[in-house]
Amino acid sequence: MSPESLARMSNVMVYSSMLVLTFAMFAFAASFAGGRRRVNSAAVESTRNAGGTAVITKAVVVTDDPGRRASNIGISLTWLAFVLLLVGVVLRGVWAGRAPWGNMYEFSITAALGVLAVFLIANTRTDLRWLGIFIVIPVLLTLGVAVTVLYTEAAQLVPALKSYWLVIHVFAAIICSGAFTLAAATAGLSLVRDRAERKAGSDVELTGALVSRIPSAERLRSLTNKTLAFAFPLWTFTVVAGAIWAENAWGRYWGWDPKETWAFITWVIYAAYLHARSTAGWRGNKASLIALAGWIAFLMNYFGVNFLANSLHSYAGVGN
Amino acid sequence: MTNLPPMSSTGFLRWVWRQLTSMKTALVLLFLLAVASVPGSVYPQRGVDPIKVRDFITKSPTWGPILDRLGFFEVYSSPWFSAVYLLLFLSLIGCVIPRVGVHFRAMRSAPPAVPRMLERLAGSREVTPTASAEEVIGAVAGALRKARWRVVSGPADSPTWVAAEKGYLRETGNLVFHVSLLFVLSAIAIGGLFGWKGNVIVREGSGFSNTVTQYDAWGGGRYTNAQDIPPFSFTLDKFTVDFERGIAQRGAPRAFEAEMSYKVDPTAPVERRLVEVNEPLSISGAKVFLVGHGYAPLITVTDKTGKVVFDDAVPFLPQDGSFTSTGVVKILDSTPQLGIQALFLPTAALDDVLGPHSTFPGPDDPALFMSAWKGDLGLNTGKPQSVYRLVTDKMTKIGLEQLRPGTSWKLPDGSGTVTFSGYKRWASFQIAYDPGKEIALIFVALAIVGLTMSLFIRRRRVWVKVVERDGVTVIQLAGIMRASTFEDKDIGALAEDLDFVEQALQVAGVARGIEKEQS
Ligand code: HEM
Numbered sequence: 001m002s003p004e005s006l007a008r009m010s011n012v013m014v015y016s017s018m019l020v021l022t023f024a025m026f027a028f029a030a031s032f033a034g035g036r037r038r039v040n041s042a043a044v045e046s047t048r049n050a051g052g053t054a055v056i057t058k059a060v061v062v063t064d065d066p067g068r069r070a071s072n073i074g075i076s077l078t079w080l081a082f083v084l085l086l087v088g089v090v091l092r093g094v095w096a097g098r099a100p101w102g103n104m105y106e107f108s109i110t111a112a113l114g115v116l117a118v119f120l121i122a123n124t125r126t127d128l129r130w131l132g133i134f135i136v137i138p139v140l141l142t143l144g145v146a147v148t149v150l151y152t153e154a155a156q157l158v159p160a161l162k163s164y165w166l167v168i169h170v171f172a173a174i175i176c177s178g179a180f181t182l183a184a185a186t187a188g189l190s191l192v193r194d195r196a197e198r199k200a201g202s203d204v205e206l207t208g209a210l211v212s213r214i215p216s217a218e219r220l221r222s223l224t225n226k227t228l229a230f231a232f233p234l235w236t237f238t239v240v241a242g243a244i245w246a247e248n249a250w251g252r253y254w255g256w257d258p259k260e261t262w263a264f265i266t267w268v269i270y271a272a273y274l275h276a277r278s279t280a281g282w283r284g285n286k287a288s289l290i291a292l293a294g295w296i297a298f299l300m301n302y303f304g305v306n307f308l309a310n311s312l313h314s315y316a317g318v319g320n
Numbered sequence: 321m322t323n324l325p326p327m328s329s330t331g332f333l334r335w336v337w338r339q340l341t342s343m344k345t346a347l348v349l350l351f352l353l354a355v356a357s358v359p360g361s362v363y364p365q366r367g368v369d370p371i372k373v374r375d376f377i378t379k380s381p382t383w384g385p386i387l388d389r390l391g392f393f394e395v396y397s398s399p400w401f402s403a404v405y406l407l408l409f410l411s412l413i414g415c416v417i418p419r420v421g422v423h424f425r426a427m428r429s430a431p432p433a434v435p436r437m438l439e440r441l442a443g444s445r446e447v448t449p450t451a452s453a454e455e456v457i458g459a460v461a462g463a464l465r466k467a468r469w470r471v472v473s474g475p476a477d478s479p480t481w482v483a484a485e486k487g488y489l490r491e492t493g494n495l496v497f498h499v500s501l502l503f504v505l506s507a508i509a510i511g512g513l514f515g516w517k518g519n520v521i522v523r524e525g526s527g528f529s530n531t532v533t534q535y536d537a538w539g540g541g542r543y544t545n546a547q548d549i550p551p552f553s554f555t556l557d558k559f560t561v562d563f564e565r566g567i568a569q570r571g572a573p574r575a576f577e578a579e580m581s582y583k584v585d586p587t588a589p590v591e592r593r594l595v596e597v598n599e600p601l602s603i604s605g606a607k608v609f610l611v612g613h614g615y616a617p618l619i620t621v622t623d624k625t626g627k628v629v630f631d632d633a634v635p636f637l638p639q640d641g642s643f644t645s646t647g648v649v650k651i652l653d654s655t656p657q658l659g660i661q662a663l664f665l666p667t668a669a670l671d672d673v674l675g676p677h678s679t680f681p682g683p684d685d686p687a688l689f690m691s692a693w694k695g696d697l698g699l700n701t702g703k704p705q706s707v708y709r710l711v712t713d714k715m716t717k718i719g720l721e722q723l724r725p726g727t728s729w730k731l732p733d734g735s736g737t738v739t740f741s742g743y744k745r746w747a748s749f750q751i752a753y754d755p756g757k758e759i760a761l762i763f764v765a766l767a768i769v770g771l772t773m774s775l776f777i778r779r780r781r782v783w784v785k786v787v788e789r790d791g792v793t794v795i796q797l798a799g800i801m802r803a804s805t806f807e808d809k810d811i812g813a814l815a816e817d818l819d820f821v822e823q824a825l826q827v828a829g830v831a832r833g834i835e836k837e838q839s
Contacts (some may be wrong), residue, residue, distance in 0.1 A: 056421070098468035163598040174753035221357045229775045233768055240764050248598050251750040253757065254508075255368065256396050272350040279343045297354070 006095040011147075013088030014109055017081045021136055028133035029064055031070035032213050055077050071129040075120075077089050078132060082116045085143075089113050101170045108146035110170075111177045111302070112139045118178030122227070130214050134185040145218060161230035165245035172238040177302065179231035183224045184295035187288040191219035222285070224291050239263050262301035269294040340407070341414035349408040356404050360395035367394065375533045398754060409505060416498045423491045430472040431485035435798075443814050444798035447822060451830035453480050453786040455796060460784045463824030469782075480500075481785040486817075487802075491772025500767035504760050511756030516540035516549060522556045523616050523746045529553035530588075530606075530751070550604035550755070554582035559745045563681050571641055571681050572819045578747050579612050599819040605753055613643055614638045615689055617664050620739040623654040629736070633744040636664045637708055642678040648710045650697050659710045660738065662690035668722075676722070682744050688740045692718040692731055725805065778802075782817050795831055797821055 089110050093100035100106045119135045122128055193219035214220065242263065247253035254260060273290040276282035326335055364372035373393045377384030423772055438444055449456050457479040460478030464471045469484040520536035524527050530553060532538050532546045540546055556581040564572045578595040584604055595601045601608040616633035623629050630652050636647030649660040667680035668687035668795035676689045695715035698705065705711060721729040723740040730737050797818050825831035 018477050090633070129666045233772045233775065234767050236764075236771060240761075240768070245598075247757070248600065249609070250611060251600065251607060251752045252754075254758070256360055256365060257368065261357055261361040268350050268354040268357070272347055275343060275350065278566075279347055282344075282347065 006263055007093055010088045010091035010095060013084050013091060014147060016082065016145065017084035017088060018140060020077050020084060021140050021143070024074045024081060025136045025140060027070050027074035027077060028129075028136060031068065031074060031129070032133060053234060058078060068129075071132060073233070074132045074136075075123065075129055078136060079120060082113070082120055085109065085113050098138040099167045099170070101153050101174070103150075105146050105150040105152045105171070107174075107302075108142050108150055111174050112142045112146070114174035114178040115139050115181045116178075118175065118182055122182065126223075128223075131182075131189075133187055134189065135182070138181060138185075152274065163245055163248060165241055165248065167243055169238060169241040172234055172241060176231050176235045176238055177298065178236070179227050180295050180298050183231065183291055185229040186197075186220045186223040186227065186293035187295075189214050189286045190217045190224065191285055191292075193217045193220060194288075217284075221288060224288060228270060228273060228291060228294075235267060235270065239267055259301060262297060266297040266301060269297050340411050341567075343415075346408070346415065349404060349411060349590060352404045353408060356395070356401050359392050363392045363395070365393060365395065367396075375644045379543050382769075405505075409502065412498055412502060416495060416502075419491075420495055420499070423488075423495060425712055427488050431470055431483045431781060432659065433472075433474075434483050434785050435483045435547075438783060438785055438796040438798040441800060442817065444796060445818055445822070447797065447825060447831045449786060449793055449795050449831050453793075454478055455828075456786055456825065456830045457482055457784070459828035459830045460821060460824060462783070463821070467820070480787075481783065483781070483783050485779075485781045487777050487779035489773050490777040490779045491774075493770040493777060496770030497767050497774055498770075500763040500770060503763040504767065507756035507760035507763060509756070509806040510759065511541075511754040512689070513541040514542045514835070515754040515756065516546075516754070517542045517750065517752040517754075519611075519748060519750050521614075521746050523633050523635060523673045524556055524559050524744045526552060527555040528749075534560075535751075550606060552583060552603045554580050554601075554603075554608070556747055557581055559613060559747050561682075561745070573681070576613060576747070578611060580608075597781075607752055609750045609752070610747055611750045612638075613665060614685075614746055614748075615643065615664050615683070616746045617647070617648055617662070617686075618741045618743060619660070619662075619688075620741060621649065621651055621654075621736055622739075623658075623736045624734055628660075629654045632724045633700075633746075635746045636662070640678070641681065642667070643681040644676075644678040646708070648708060649700070650707075650710065652697060652699060654736070656694045656735070657715075658736065659695075659697055659712070659715060660690050661693070661712075662688055662712045665729040675825045683743065686725055686743060688723045690723070690729075690738070691720050692729075692738065693819075694718055694733070694735055752833070778813055779800070780814065780817060782821060784821060797824065 013125070089100050089106075092106060092109070096102060096106075101110050114140060115135060119131070121129075193211050193214055196211040197217055215223075243253040245254065246255070246257075246260070269290060273287060273294060276287040276290050326332055364376055366373050373388075376390060376393075391400065395401055435441070439446075449719045449725065451459075451809070457473050459554065460482045461471050461473050461484075463481065464484045467486075469480060469486045469487070471484045473479045473482045487549065496678050518532070518535035520528055520535050528534055530551060531551055532549070538546075556578055560577045560579075561573065562575040564574055565571055576597055579592070580595050580601060581590050581592045582601065582603060583590055593601050595608065595610050597610050600610070614636060615638075616635045618633050619630065620628060621630040630649060634647050634649055636645035638645045643666050645664040645666075647662055647664065648664070649658075651658040663676055665676060665678040665685075666682060667678050667684040668676065668689075670676050676687075680699045693712055693715040698711045698714055718735065721731045721738075722730055723738075724739075725740060725742045728739040779802040780799060781802070782797070785796045787794055787796055799814050801814055801815055824830070
């Protein structure tokens with residue numbers, strides 16, 4: 001294939017992925033609005049065995065949920081969009097002849113891929129279909145900004161970016177972007193849900209309301225917790241890999257460059273989150289707010305700093 | 321903090337210490353650290369770009385000096401930033417050191433004895449024994465020990481219970497993480513106190529030997545001995561650069577390669593290395609990094625008698641991505657003194673708006689635009705001057721000219737001739753020695769390992785008890801999970817542990833399968 005057709009194929013794949021994601025978004029929206037989560041009160045089966053002492057209790061939860069089909073369609077479409085985007089990103093890398101994260105456009109489409117990957121993989125381990133809409137919308141926005149504002153032709157890397165530490169560092173950062181986004185979604189939803197629960201006075205009253213479509217605030221917090229427990233060590237590693245790279249390229253491992261500063265701020269905020277979990281009085285909504293603050297710091301690094309001219313890391317490649 | 325400080329002085333100090341080392345304080349300090357870091361990414365920093373700081377202060381004469389006084393241009397060495405992180409680390413020491421002791425004791429003490437009512441614990445089970453209590457307990461204790469649980473059983477003469485605990489490594493990991501942070505900070509401090517760092521511009525074909533006077537800028541820590549830096553030397557034999565010529569990102573650098581020959585000390589044999597960005601040269605514990613490059617036009621000046629008063633390749637500093645470069649020549653030993661202010665353009669273009677400028681960083685069409693001055697260079701006043709700036713206060717302009725390589729300009733007032741015969745390239749190097757670097761890396765790695773252990777290992781206890789109830793002997797199994805990241809999975813994990821115990825009992829042939837499960 002000629003380089004031009006590789007480039008064209010890559011772009012077609014990214015646009016197709018966006019189209020499919022748009023349908024996925026509608027499917028998730030339909031699942032949200034379409035059906036209420038009706039949980040029939042647990043039917044209990046008991047059996048007595050011959051000895052007369054043992055009791056086997058089994059709670060059977062019957063869920064009758066018309067929105068479920070729509071959300072299954074949403075997940076299938078998201079998988080399809082993921083595969084299309086994966087092909088788009090890989091082709092971009094083949095075209096450029098290097099890892100596909102040399103400028104903001106490439107970084108954005110790869111990060112979008114990372115968010116989808118983390119969401120879809122997490123969804124295979126625990127049911128997260130209800131979260132779909134909150135993942136698909138930011139991913140679509142990211143891709144939209146990428147193809148309109150950030151688009152750049154593939155070019156070789158400036159020498160400072162030619163390093164295998166870059167590949168490791170950015171790859172880890174992309175996985176983190178997925179996990180942080182997931183955690184921000186669950187943390188944000190836990191705040192919404194917590195308010196509704198407080199207003200209603202109990203869980204049961206919530207049936208029918210839109211918030212009844214999402215899990216309990218407690219479960220959302222627990223999901224946030226797990227995601228960040230995974231992401232924080234990885235982010236620590238990301239920052240260290242970046243420092244090693246900086247040492248190799250510029251002769252100092254830490255220089256308080258804006259990009260480094262915001263990576264540090266992100267790290268400190270998430271460390272505060274992990275402490276908040278085990279501090280009395282901070283466990284609930286406050287911890288969720290800290291998780292959101294961490295995500296905002298992360299975004300700041302991702303979008304804000306690339307456009308600050310005085311950063312050594314300004315490799316946006318925008319405007320050429 | 322609602323509790324009021326006690327009045328006595330020792331009581332007060334103890335209260336302060338307790339507050340400082342509380343988790344809530346750690347949390348608040350972490351926040352403060354995040355907030356205090358922000359201004360450094362908003363305002364230019366002296367350590368990164370001193371010229372920007374100067375410009376900022378000139379541009380805002382009211383706020384500039386105030387912000388300067390408050391340390392906003394040197395955030396990371398400002399008293400308030402230091403105060404936050406020092407308090408945080410004090411808090412960390414105060415919090416972690418006692419925990420090390422507690423944990424050490426906990427690891428050596430026996431797991432707590434069996435609670436009275438095992439059947440009340442969530443997930444507890446019962447199994448029917450097929451052997452004596454002693455055999456049952458022996459089998460369980462053996463299996464648990466083999467699986468690296470800490471195990472006690474009792475009573476000594478005829479044991480009827482086993483208590484076991486596992487997952488101490490969670491706390492170990494947490495402590496390793498926090499202690500490692502202390503070491504990382506110490507390593508950074510060591511680098512700052514004993515290390516040094518310098519910058520130097522070396523022209524193609526020229527050499528450098530590692531003494532402080534040869535640097536353009538050099539800085540060492542408080543305990544660095546400037547006389548003691550290793551006596552290596554190197555020559556920049558050849559410097560190659562390559563720029564993007566395609567439409568996308570035209571002019572962006574694509575490759576820099578410095579062919580160097582170096583000697584570890586004056587008597588050592590010459591060795592050769594290709595140094596690139598990301599591929600520094602290590603000599604005697606220091607590292608030589610390629611950080612920039614530019615052009616050095618070859619300029620020859622003769623005075624009115626025809627005597628050569630200047631003949632050298634002068635490093636010019638690039639001003640933009642297309643390497644529009646500026647530089648000066650100062651000639652002291654002619655009367656009157658001569659000065660040349662010049663622009664070197666690798667690919668020259670001239671337009672009304674931008675004036676003379678370069679359109680591409682490669683030397684496609686080089687030109688030198690210059691103005692010549694005569695008079696007093698002002699170098700005798702003793703006031704330090706930059707080699708890149710001409711002080712024209714006491715000088716008069718002779719004229720303006722533009723030259724292509726190989727051409728000369730006869731100064732219009734007859735005071736001499738300037739010849740532009742070509743150019744060389746120069747490369748700038750940062751040479752750094754940081755004795756804390758490796759230590760920092762080791763402890764950062766330890767910190768990540770400790771962190772992962774702390775977040776993923778579960779601390780848990782299991783108990784097994786042989787009891788007599790209504791004339792029937794049963795084996796009770798139960799356990800608890802202690803603080804962990806995955807609360808809602810804990811019950812499942814506990815069940816796995818109890819499954820393990822149950823299986824061990826069956827394999828040892830001392831009990832029969834599940835007969836009762838409670839929730
Ligand atoms: C330099 C600042 C600090 C950083 C970056 C930091 C980071 C962390 C992280 C990432 C964790 C999570 C690990 C886990 O949950 O097991 C943690 C836990 C913990 N930290 Fe810190 N920490 C710092 C300072 C402190 C200080 C000053 C204290 C003392 C008050 C402290 C006490 C604790 C405790 C007790 C835990 C365990 C919490 C739990 O079991 O979840 N830390 N810390």
